[in-house]
Each structure stands twice: as C-alpha cells, then as structure tokens.
Amino acid sequence: MTETTKPLLAALKGGHPDRTPIWLMRQAGRYLPEYRELRARSKGFLDLCYSPDLATEVTLQPLRRFDLDAAILFSDILVVPHGLGQTVWFAEGEGPRLDPIRDAAGLAALDPERVTSFLAPVYETAARVKAALPEGRALIGFAGAPWTIATYMVEGGSSKDFLNTKRWAYGDPDGFQVLIDLIVDATVRHLEAQIAAGAEAVQIFDSWAGALDEDGFDRWTVTPIRSIASRIRAAHPDLPIIGFPNRAGTLYEHFVRNAGVDAVSVDPTWSVEAIATRLRPHVAVQGNLDPGRLVAGGPDLTRRVRKICDRLAPMGGFVFNLGHGVLPPTDPGHVAQVIAAVREADAARV
Ligand SMILES: Cc1c2[nH]c(c1CCC(=O)O)Cc1[nH]c(c(CCC(=O)O)c1C)Cc1[nH]c(c(CCC(=O)O)c1C)Cc1[nH]c(c(C)c1CCC(=O)O)C2
Numbered sequence: 001m002t003e004t005t006k007p008l009l010a011a012l013k014g015g016h017p018d019r020t021p022i023w024l025m026r027q028a029g030r031y032l033p034e035y036r037e038l039r040a041r042s043k044g045f046l047d048l049c050y051s052p053d054l055a056t057e058v059t060l061q062p063l064r065r066f067d068l069d070a071a072i073l074f075s076d077i078l079v080v081p082h083g084l085g086q087t088v089w090f091a092e093g094e095g096p097r098l099d100p101i102r103d104a105a106g107l108a109a110l111d112p113e114r115v116t117s118f119l120a121p122v123y124e125t126a127a128r129v130k131a132a133l134p135e136g137r138a139l140i141g142f143a144g145a146p147w148t149i150a151t152y153m154v155e156g157g158s159s160k161d162f163l164n165t166k167r168w169a170y171g172d173p174d175g176f177q178v179l180i181d182l183i184v185d186a187t188v189r190h191l192e193a194q195i196a197a198g199a200e201a202v203q204i205f206d207s208w209a210g211a212l213d214e215d216g217f218d219r220w221t222v223t224p225i226r227s228i229a230s231r232i233r234a235a236h237p238d239l240p241i242i243g244f245p246n247r248a249g250t251l252y253e254h255f256v257r258n259a260g261v262d263a264v265s266v267d268p269t270w271s272v273e274a275i276a277t278r279l280r281p282h283v284a285v286q287g288n289l290d291p292g293r294l295v296a297g298g299p300d301l302t303r304r305v306r307k308i309c310d311r312l313a314p315m316g317g318f319v320f321n322l323g324h325g326v327l328p329p330t331d332p333g334h335v336a337q338v339i340a341a342v343r344e345a346d347a348a349r350v
Helices: 007-012 033-041 045-049 052-065 079-084 104-108 112-118 120-132 146-155 163-171 173-197 214-235 251-258 272-279 291-296 299-315 332-349
Strands: 070-072 088-091 095-098 138-144 201-206 241-245 263-265 284-289 318-322
Touching (some): 033 045, 045 052, 052 120, 095 146, 163 173, 241 251, 272 299, 284 299
16 A cells, blocks of 8 residues: 555645545543553653653553554654753643743744754654554654643643733733744654654644634634644645644634645634535544443444445545544543444445
8 A cells, every 4th residue: 555545645735545644632541441541650751752652652651552544643742842951741630731832032042943952752752653553554643732832831731711822922922922933843753753764644732722812713713723734834835734722713714714734623612514615625533422422322422423424425535533633531442332333434435
C-alpha cells in the first residue's frame, strides 16, 4: 500500500477511501489499563513524554487493542512552552502548571531556537512509532494552537475565564502579538521536526478557541493558524493539516474559509446536517461524537455513530472521531463498539 492510499490521508484530502478512517483524540491515556500500568512506573507525565521507549509503547497501545486508522504521537501541547524555556510541571491530580508570563520581561526569557533540541526525544518517539506502524495506518503529529498555548503560558495553567490572557490580548494587542508570533515560530519548528521524523498529517488543537469573540477569533485563532499552515504547506504541499477550533460556534464557518487548513475537527455541538452543508463544502471534516456518549455506551451510542456516518461518509472527505478527547472513565469496550458501528455503516453502503 502506498502512502497516498492510507485511508486517513486520502480522506483528509477530500477523497473517498475504501473504508471510513477512524481515530480518537486522546486515544492513548488513562481509560486504558495498560496505560495506567505504564504511567504508574514512570517518574511523571512529562518524563513519560520525554522517554522514547515508553512514549512509543503508549502511542501504539490503542492500535494493538483496536482497529484504528492512525496513531497520534504521545506527547502534550505544553511541551512547546517547556521547550521555549518556561517552567512547566504536572502536579499529580491537578493538571498542568506553569510559571506565568504576563509581560515583555517574561517574553525576553523565551527562546524559539531551543525548542527542537530540547524536544529531540519527542521526534525520536515519532521515528520509532513510524517504523513500527501496521500497514495502512498513518502517524499524526500535533501541536497546540497559539491562542490555546498562550492561555496556559499567561494563566499558569487551566482557566475558566482567561482574564489575564484577555486583559493582555484585548488591552495591549501589539504586545500580545509578540507572544503569539513567538509561539507561531516555535510551533512551526516543532511540527517541521515531527514531519521530518515521520508524521504524515498534523493537527493543531485550539481547545479554547470558543472563549474568543469574533474579532479576537480572527486575530488570535485564524490568523496565527493560517500562518503556521502556510509555512508547513510551503515545505510539504501534500501533507494534510487539520485545525480544531473547539466550541467556536458559528465562527467555524469563518475558520474553514480562512485558516488555510485541509480539514476541520468538529466539536459535538454541531448537527450532522450543518457539518454537511456549511463545513464540508470548504474542507474535509472530522468528528464529532460526544465523548460523554462513549462513557455511557448502550444502543444510543451505536445509533449516534450511524447517524454521523450515514450522513457524512458518502460525501467523502470524512474522518470519524470524537468531538473532543476520550474521557478517563470510558470503558474500552465502548471504543470497540464505536469502531464496529463505523465498519457496519461502511458495509451497509456497498
Ligand atoms: C488542552 C490540551 C492539553 N493537552 C492536549 C490538549 C489539546 C486537546 C484537548 O483540548 O484536550 C493534547 C494532548 N494531550 C495528550 C495527547 C496525546 C495523544 C492522544 O491524543 O492520545 C494530546 C494530543 C496526552 C495527555 N495529556 C495529559 C494526559 C494525562 C496525564 C496523566 O497520565 O496523568 C495525557 C494522556 C495531561 C494534560 N494535558 C493538558 C491538560 C489540561 C492535561 C490535564 C488533564 C488531563 O489529565 O486530561 C493540556
């Protein structure tokens, strides 16, 4: 099978592969007992991300268990601020923490030139995964989008209202632009290094895009992602680029017209009909099962998967996924149920 016939890559370019490709955001992680076992033996989450032997194993775990069409590199979006020189740690049970950066003095300490040497173990993982992938499966690389990365860098961790970041972005846009430009530069280097190591598609996660207003979304989500996408595309014209402007509502339509991506990952609030008529005419689409349905299971889970596939798969340019990441309480048996339902939808069409 040649590279271009891998179902995931064909679908992301708008094609009609033989089978509907499926992968799941956060497909490696705490819902898998084999992940929890390996994680308990690691020194910490970041240590796991920077240990190529362990990270390779964790990346491949979901593909050993399930009939998935892609592996996503096991890493985190916060390795980019870490590589820039910011202090980042994961407090057990508390999520990510960073020493916040709120002004020009904080920016002066960050160095984009350091990112790819610091993150060399991540690229080593990508190369090892690529060499071990089963036939027909693709390797996805990823990064956080500049806006989402900036929220973590400025807030010092997760946040509800992003007030420190918004005060800076809306109150001093030219100053905040310096931070965004720095993240754009670091992100391009980080994605380029993943591609050089073997990534065949990349996804840019803008998890907090839905916190911005229309003008903020244009300047801090669409424009930086377009500049990353155009720089990646200049070097790799055929490599699919997926954007994920999570929970951006009606602004998704602006995104698919202007962000310069090949595909969009769609959050669970979108109806299948609106995906088909408002997004799919512009880009390939990926999504959008509610991760809560994957926790609940039951016949409604299968029904919802069928509804998504029956409307979107015949259009081509469709990748089945969740609308956000797999949740830790998910029963792995429900993942197998979803994949079987996607395959049954394909079989019902031929
Ligand atoms: C916002 C964000 C982060 N990380 C990521 C995002 C964007 C996607 C999204 O919106 O969910 C992306 C991410 N994080 C992780 C991956 C690996 C690949 C995969 O999808 O399987 C990917 C693609 C591993 C991880 N990243 C993290 C874990 C859990 C760490 C552990 O084992 O304790 C994993 C498997 C930790 C993490 N990392 C982050 C948070 C907020 C947390 C803590 C919350 C949580 O634990 O889920 C930041």
